Amino acid sequence: MVYLLRRLAFGVLLLAGVVILNFLLIRLAPGDPAAVIAGEMGGASQEVLASIRERYGLDKPLLVQLGIYLSNVVRGDLGESYFFNRPVIDLILSRLGPTILLVMAAQLLAIVLGVFMGVLASLKPQGFLSGFVAVISTVGYAAPVFWTGMMLTILFASIFPILPVEGMSSARFRGGTFDYILNVARHLILPATTLGIIFLAQYARLARAAMIDVLGADYVRTARAKGVPESRVVFKHALRNAVLPILTVAGLQFGNLISGALLVETVFNWPGMGRLAFDSILRRDYPVLLGVLFFSAMMVVLANILTDLSYRLADPRINTEGRS
Amino acid sequence: MSVQETRRAIKPVSPLREAAQMFCRNRPAIFGTVLLSLIVAAVFYGTFISGADPYEIVWAPQAFPGEAENIPLGTDYMGRDILTGLLKGGGPTIAVGLSAALITVVIGISVGAMAGYFGGWADNALMRFTEFFQVLPALLFAMVLVTLFSPTLTTIAIAIGIVSWPQTARLTRAEFLRIRNLEYVTAARAVGAGNNRIIWRVILPNALPPLIVSATLTIGVAILFEAGLSFLGLGDPNTMSWGLMIGANRSYLLDAWWPVTFPGLAIFLTVLAVSLIGDGLNDAFNPKLRQR
Numbered sequence: 337m338v339y340l341l342r343r344l345a346f347g348v349l350l351l352a353g354v355v356i357l358n359f360l361l362i363r364l365a366p367g368d369p370a371a372v373i374a375g376e377m378g379g380a381s382q383e384v385l386a387s388i389r390e391r392y393g394l395d396k397p398l399l400v401q402l403g404i405y406l407s408n409v410v411r412g413d414l415g416e417s418y419f420f421n422r423p424v425i426d427l428i429l430s431r432l433g434p435t436i437l438l439v440m441a442a443q444l445l446a447i448v449l450g451v452f453m454g455v456l457a458s459l460k461p462q463g464f465l466s467g468f469v470a471v472i473s474t475v476g477y478a479a480p481v482f483w484t485g486m487m488l489t490i491l492f493a494s495i496f497p498i499l500p501v502e503g504m505s506s507a508r509f510r511g512g513t514f515d516y517i518l519n520v521a522r523h524l525i526l527p528a529t530t531l532g533i534i535f536l537a538q539y540a541r542l543a544r545a546a547m548i549d550v551l552g553a554d555y556v557r558t559a560r561a562k563g564v565p566e567s568r569v570v571f572k573h574a575l576r577n578a579v580l581p582i583l584t585v586a587g588l589q590f591g592n593l594i595s596g597a598l599l600v601e602t603v604f605n606w607p608g609m610g611r612l613a614f615d616s617i618l619r620r621d622y623p624v625l626l627g628v629l630f631f632s633a634m635m636v637v638l639a640n641i642l643t644d645l646s647y648r649l650a651d652p653r654i655n656t657e658g659r660s
Numbered sequence: 661m662s663v664q665e666t667r668r669a670i671k672p673v674s675p676l677r678e679a680a681q682m683f684c685r686n687r688p689a690i691f692g693t694v695l696l697s698l699i700v701a702a703v704f705y706g707t708f709i710s711g712a713d714p715y716e717i718v719w720a721p722q723a724f725p726g727e728a729e730n731i732p733l734g735t736d737y738m739g740r741d742i743l744t745g746l747l748k749g750g751g752p753t754i755a756v757g758l759s760a761a762l763i764t765v766v767i768g769i770s771v772g773a774m775a776g777y778f779g780g781w782a783d784n785a786l787m788r789f790t791e792f793f794q795v796l797p798a799l800l801f802a803m804v805l806v807t808l809f810s811p812t813l814t815t816i817a818i819a820i821g822i823v824s825w826p827q828t829a830r831l832t833r834a835e836f837l838r839i840r841n842l843e844y845v846t847a848a849r850a851v852g853a854g855n856n857r858i859i860w861r862v863i864l865p866n867a868l869p870p871l872i873v874s875a876t877l878t879i880g881v882a883i884l885f886e887a888g889l890s891f892l893g894l895g896d897p898n899t900m901s902w903g904l905m906i907g908a909n910r911s912y913l914l915d916a917w918w919p920v921t922f923p924g925l926a927i928f929l930t931v932l933a934v935s936l937i938g939d940g941l942n943d944a945f946n947p948k949l950r951q952r
Contacts, residue, residue, distance in 0.1 A: 350791070361804065474688075474939070477935055478931035479924075483887075487921070489914070494917075595799035599888055599891065599892070614892055614893075617807050617893065626804065628800065632796075636796075636797065637795055
């Protein structure tokens, strides 16, 4: 409990750091900060600029400005998108769901399939599947994720038109809730696969290495000697112990997942935060861009804390009070 | 056998030579080296020898590869030759990749060396700082930097360097923590070497093998980053690059596959070559891990 509180406190501190960084970026960017906040294409009239200066206290000392900015963020005010004339927080919250759905689906696919492949490969360390894991992990690492997405788009739009390649649901969709879920799931397949492939390969490689280690351990030999069926030895005795390093890496990958989601959402027109960020670049809508950066950092912090907790659940030997 | 012959027979091979032999026996690594040499040669030709202009309209838009004799890889949505684009666009992509990797390594090694060598509160503070950078999704942060400042190749390289150093820092720190208590470091200190000398001349050379591997892999990551940024429209609009070609032709993807496929393939092969070399170096430096 104390541990959890400390983690949370540190997480809050990190996020405060991100806010300060955002503030510094606005100040360091070339040009008038008020104009930066307004965004270059927001049609910043003199009144708008004046109201921004008022709102952010841009005529006050730097530290006071920082204080105002921080207290705004704490109250959930990430600024205003002068392009949409809407608060940034509303824009982001409306896009948060699709991004979480995509990231989670990709992560789940990568972990389940990756671990399964890694386990099978570990049973024959020099076998065909091991070679396959080595090849796809190199290939998955080297292919730009947006390019993979585009190749899949060509494949499924022109050659096998069986899956939707754009958006999150069919335009003008009519039907019940269940049909809607199916519709979204069908749209999710390609983006989630594209994003998942990179990580799948990594997890498979990792799972293979960890399993080879564990399968040589004494307790595995003991289990086999006792006559425990092989499938039980592999999936229960060994996998449970091999899963820890995978969990650690999976937790560390959340930042990369979000970066990847940004590109994948752009390719597949997935209406998430990444797509919002991409559109905001084109519109020079800086408050939205900085807001997305803040929210993404928050997701990473939360994911790290959750990973840490699940790590401790998976291995009770880890001292919850000592290490930070 | 004379004493001298025996001595020659058991003469230990130097670690470096052993690593080089190991590398040369590694078929994927050799393949990567050959592939990379070919790519670099082609890019060198495009950048310094060929006089072709990648922006020049040479044929009808979206002409199929080989439709005319001078367009073996077809043309893009504006009728520009893809092959010329590939030859000319590789330079900036690789240059940004290399300089970003250099920045990454310099920041990462400096931070990691300080943290690992001095330990205590310095280590604590620096590692918290590193953790902070790891919380920021790298591509998004790089995007913000490039958007707020100008999208030149320099800014892009710096942005990529700023977002990707934490891993190098962690690795360096771990190596320094391991090495700093070894006997030869104590010996160096005993003969009066200062901190500076110990860090850069005693510990760093011994920490280099894993750092070289990581630096090699960083080049690949940086190339992917540059491609991603250019794809998102954040590349330098005045410089042809592979990512830019993909980004520009993206909207016409379903009309013509080749303007997007070939630059992507070029990026893929380059990063593949670099990572095969990195893996090969890793195996060469850590023969014990080879069986994994």
